[in-house]
Amino acid sequence: MAATGESAPKSGVDEGGPSGGIQEDDDLVFRKICSLLDPLNHTGVKLTRDTDLVADLEIDSVAVLDIVMDVEDTYDISIPVNVISETRTIGQLVDAIHVTKKDQA
Amino acid sequence: MGLFEKFEKTATLYNGLEAAGQNPFSVVMEEVLGPTRAKIRGRETVLAGTHNYLGQTFEKTAIAAGQKALEVEGTGTTGSRFANGTFSGHKKLERDLANYLGVDYCVVFSTGYVANLGAIAGLIDPSEDVVLIDADCHACIYDGCQLAGAQTIRFRHNDPESLDKRLARVPPETKGKLVCIEGMYSMYGDVAPVKEFVDVAHRHGAHLLVDEAHSFGIYGEKGRGVAEDVMDQIDFYSGTFSKSLASIGGFVASRHPEVEYLRFSSRPYKFTASPSPSTIATANAALDNIASDPSIRAKLWENANRLHAAFTQLGLRLAAAPAPVISVLFDTREEAFAAWNFLLQHGVYVNMAIPPGTPGKESLLRLAVSSAHTPEDIDALVSAYSALAEAFPAARRSAGH
Numbered sequence A: 001m002a003a004t005g006e007s008a009p010k011s012g013v014d015e016g017g018p019s020g021g022i023q024e025d026d027d028l029v030f031r032k033i034c035s036l037l038d039p040l041n042h043t044g045v046k047l048t049r050d051t052d053l054v055a056d057l058e059i060d061s062v063a064v065l066d067i068v069m070d071v072e073d074t075y076d077i078s079i080p081v082n083v084i085s086e087t088r089t090i091g092q093l094v095d096a097i098h099v100t101k102k103d104q105a
Numbered sequence B: 001m002g003l004f005e006k007f008e009k010t011a012t013l014y015n016g017l018e019a020a021g022q023n024p025f026s027v028v029m030e031e032v033l034g035p036t037r038a039k040i041r042g043r044e045t046v047l048a049g050t051h052n053y054l055g056q057t058f059e060k061t062a063i064a065a066g067q068k069a070l071e072v073e074g075t076g077t078t079g080s081r082f083a084n085g086t087f088s089g090h091k092k093l094e095r096d097l098a099n100y101l102g103v104d105y106c107v108v109f110s111t112g113y114v115a116n117l118g119a120i121a122g123l124i125d126p127s128e129d130v131v132l133i134d135a136d137c138h139a140c141i142y143d144g145c146q147l148a149g150a151q152t153i154r155f156r157h158n159d160p161e162s163l164d165k166r167l168a169r170v171p172p173e174t175k176g177k178l179v180c181i182e183g184m185y186s187m188y189g190d191v192a193p194v195k196e197f198v199d200v201a202h203r204h205g206a207h208l209l210v211d212e213a214h215s216f217g218i219y220g221e222k223g224r225g226v227a228e229d230v231m232d233q234i235d236f237y238s239g240t241f242s243k244s245l246a247s248i249g250g251f252v253a254s255r256h257p258e259v260e261y262l263r264f265s266s267r268p269y270k271f272t273a274s275p276s277p278s279t280i281a282t283a284n285a286a287l288d289n290i291a292s293d294p295s296i297r298a299k300l301w302e303n304a305n306r307l308h309a310a311f312t313q314l315g316l317r318l319a320a321a322p323a324p325v326i327s328v329l330f331d332t333r334e335e336a337f338a339a340w341n342f343l344l345q346h347g348v349y350v351n352m353a354i355p356p357g358t359p360g361k362e363s364l365l366r367l368a369v370s371s372a373h374t375p376e377d378i379d380a381l382v383s384a385y386s387a388l389a390e391a392f393p394a395a396r397r398s399a400g401h
């Protein structure tokens, strides 16, 4: 279990996104997250990998955890709370999901 | 400035409320007039937002026991349970709690908050164990997971199937699996399907901790809590003295002798002072009262059922079935603030809760019933809530809910 937390992206691993074959899968995860965030996007900002969940979207930490529960059920993975609390942007969340998916595949 | 910048948003919110004279988070009980009455802003008010569920705050036997403890044992223990802070009263209360619950072991902590921190952080090795928590668990369970540094997985509230799926995904090399739920949840007053959770947890070789902070002394024929009928299968039971026992302190009870090791492995047990002799004595006296007199519990339920029926008749948007907590839901924080203030002006104090401190997107007014609420108190509550239903269409079910 510990491996999941340790290998999760910490910060700044953004811009350009991951390379190679996982790109497409990453886009799917990104789009899934965006579709879950859309109803909560009251500030109307454009959702990108750089969007800060709390600062830009003004959604609270519990709402983020709830979204992650939907993601978990969609992909049949478990993403620990402690991993999520280290993510600030949509891109970091996507990366964390991606890493977890690979680990738990 | 850097250190304080983070407070700016909060300050705007709370100063605004303060200016409007309706800050629910700065209420002062100016004079306490009894178990269900106090003066707030100069006015005698019915208290329906305390956790005095079993009305024990002014019980004569508890006050006498507290006074005696003060005289005989002094004002404080001046030390932690681990060192000089364990008196015979602490040990007796542990035995009495274990007896009441029908288990063999019990460890008393300084508060309920600390008890959950102590249990989770004491039991969990972050390098080989995992904790699974109900999404709506109290802050102290989240904080316990954090203190433990544990891999923490959330499952959907009161949903054993959601837990089942997540337990199935735990890697096989994981050693310990601890599942945390509550008995009655304090925001909505809804109750966990404990038996189903026992079955799922044990099928996956996990241990189950049930926090009965709000249900101890209240649920079950003997008052052992929501888990009463499956007490022999619960692994850990946590509780507090601050609600139905009207004192300060907390405990973790268990059928497993290993819980005794928390006394050596749990930092929240070792590094804070133990409850004072008088708080232990009043808690023990209150426990004696509620254990020997089931009519106290019956009275609470009578009051809760009466209020819930009256509120249902008023068409209020209630969060759950009859329980000692009865919450009215509002879509917006502003409506809830206004309604809270309205009730206070009508001589009734309840709690207000807003996201993210609430389970969903709604804000709520939370009424906590007491066995000590008199028929006059209940009448005053019903009359204030009926004025509320009249003045706030948003509080009613018919408003599109």
Ligand SMILES: Cc1ncc(COP(=O)(O)O)c(C=O)c1O
Binding pocket: B111, B112, B113, B114, B116, B138, B140, B182, B186, B211, B213, B214, B240, B241, B242, B249, B250
């Ligand atoms: C579920 C739950 N656990 C624990 C606690 C903490 O209890 P205490 O007031 O003894 O710290 C509370 C009280 O707020 C609670 O609601």
